[in-house]
Amino acid sequence: MSPVASTLVDSPRKQPAASPLSLARLVSQLIGINVGDSVTASGIIAAALGALLFTVARVIFSYLSEYIKKMIIATVQFDSREESYAWILNYLSCHPLSRTALQFAVVSEVSRPLESRRSGPMPVALMTDNWTLGNELQWLPKAFFLPADGTHFFWFGYNLLQVSIASTGSSGGGYPMYTNKSISVSALLSRKVLENLIKEAQRLWVEVEKGRTSVYVADGGMQWRGVRSRPIRGLHTVVLDEGVKHKIVSDVTEFLRSEKWYAERGIPYRSLFYGSPGSGKTSFINALAGHFRLNIYVISLSNPNLSDDGLVRLLSLTPTRCVLLLEDVDVAFSSRDEQGDADAQDAAAATGGAPLPGPAGGGGGRGGRGGRTAPGMGRGQNVMGPMGLLGVGRQSLTLSGLLNALDGVAGQEGRVVCLTTNHIEQLDPALIRPGRVDVRLFFDRASRWQAKELFLNFYANAGTDDTDEGADAPESSTTPTPASTLTSVAQPTAAAAAAAPPAVARTPSGIAKVEALRAASAATLNELADAFAASIPERKFSMAELQLFLMKFKKDPRGAVDGIDDLLRGAEVNVGKPVEGKGGEAVALVPMPKTDAATKVGEAVTLVQTPNQESTVKEGEVEETGSSVLTPKADFQVEGPSTQTRAETNGRGEVTEKEDTAAGSADLTTVGKVAAIDSVTVARAADSAN
Ligand SMILES: Nc1ncnc2c1ncn2[C@@H]1O[C@H](COP(=O)(O)OP(=O)(O)OP(=O)(O)O)[C@@H](O)[C@H]1O
Incomplete structure (x- = not known):
């Protein structure tokens, strides 16, 4: 036997195979x-x-x-951090499943978060001592039913769908906290069914949201949350000086129509609305957004949780077409500085040494770029947000972070960016230099012309039911009527007569009589408005103050004219009795004489350069908004409006010179280019288009 063969034969003994x-x-x-x-x-x-x-x-x-x-199973997911979640939630709340499911949830906010009170007039019984439990129940928030967390089945047409609702944790570590939810809907063998479901949910949502503006704010995790949806405020309810609204509206129209043109050239639409409190900045932005059917995304720059990164994140999550509102630019850095100082002092006290440097990346929270501090120290003591009060959340928004954000994503892609401040003089020049802020609009105290228009608007529907106060009614008109003013409701007024045709109006002669009565009443109302405006000192009261005064005579325009002395006397009496208001500023809840800033007003100017090419927006997209007047293709021509200089005191008691334009002192300032504001007629045409 060969050695090899011998090895083979022997191998099982020497190296046993792995037996079981x-x-x-x-x-x-x-x-x-x-x-x-x-x-x-x-x-x-x-x-x-x-x-x-x-x-x-x-x-x-x-x-x-x-x-x-x-x-074989198609599934679609909806996340509560996405807008689409509202569609499906609204759909489910309308679906019979929500009424029949044995496991169900009851919520008071579905499509209109924060607006859960029943709409319609306040039950009169609630305004008296006469209330009953039944009345009280009417005043509770609306209840919506939804399937509870878990799995449910429902029919969509002939398709049986499965819906699973689950909580997926809470958002961020900041404030406010929200529980995130996820809804998934599944269908057998068909994605198409789910697409149809989405379409249907969208359709329902649009129906529910029709005529409303949604407002989104940032949550603690720097995600957008829909917090409110409100009836669109008609542009005509905001009274600015003549021609101003039209100018802004036509420029925004042009901007939206030529989105691509602007994007390609990197020309954004960024505007700064500044001026006295209660002069209509917020109201105008709301109305503007409503006019263009845009939702509003609000970032309060005084939010102590906001950091550079947070701002960038928020902006990256902001939809392309919207109004992006950056509020309180003047307090953004002053309050942060104060907070920073306080923290530094605390730290110093704790360590027994010198103040510690500020947080990294924040330049100590001192304005960023080159360590520069934004002006405005001394303001905003009361601005500290909830997290500040809780001692959480160290700020790291810097001026450079804001500037970069403004230069970058904030201003592009069809976003209408609006900054607001009551104190332009406290802003860092870098923030509002030409090229960074393209439009400045000064909101002054009320002119006589504005007072008259406000009066006419205010009493336009006087005499009608509260239920008539529709989408275009001024916000304040939905404020519950104080019981003391109820007596005036019954008094006959010119406007009431004009608005409430008697039953005889059915016959031709009856109609003629009513028309005549209306004309007479309108004339009377106009005379009353003239009398009211004539009694109002020019630029002394804010529009909010005038509106507050008119509220005392909600349906009695004559009473308002007769009682004007109260307003004027109130101004004298309340000198030196400021009431603490927004941002720690003295704001008059009762009329006060003018002491506030009237910063130098620039000339009226054209706002945006207009493209010389066709709009890339689909036909009718903007037309639908009702604004048909476009900016003429003028290349920044100067047409100096007649100006008039007057001396005024600013907030610091210094005397400033102020130029009034022919059209009033609300000015539109852009990059040194000037054009006249259009005539009253055009402005009215634009307004009446609403
Ligand atoms: N120009 C205006 N036309 C019509 N209503 C106005 C005008 N200005 C102010 N009001 C009314 O006064 C109230 C306060 O206005 P708004 O909040 O728009 O002022 P604001 O300038 O934004 O004030 P703040 O700077 O304090 O935020 C609102 O109810 C609004 O209806």
């Missing part, structure tokens, strides 16, 4: 069991193999079932 028994022994040694006999060992082998096979089969089965599920 030896394998069992090996396994038993590994798992630490002493295997005495072969029967036990075989049992262990069988068990191990069985377990192995079972695991493999389970994995294969789970993969297969997942695969088959994916092949």
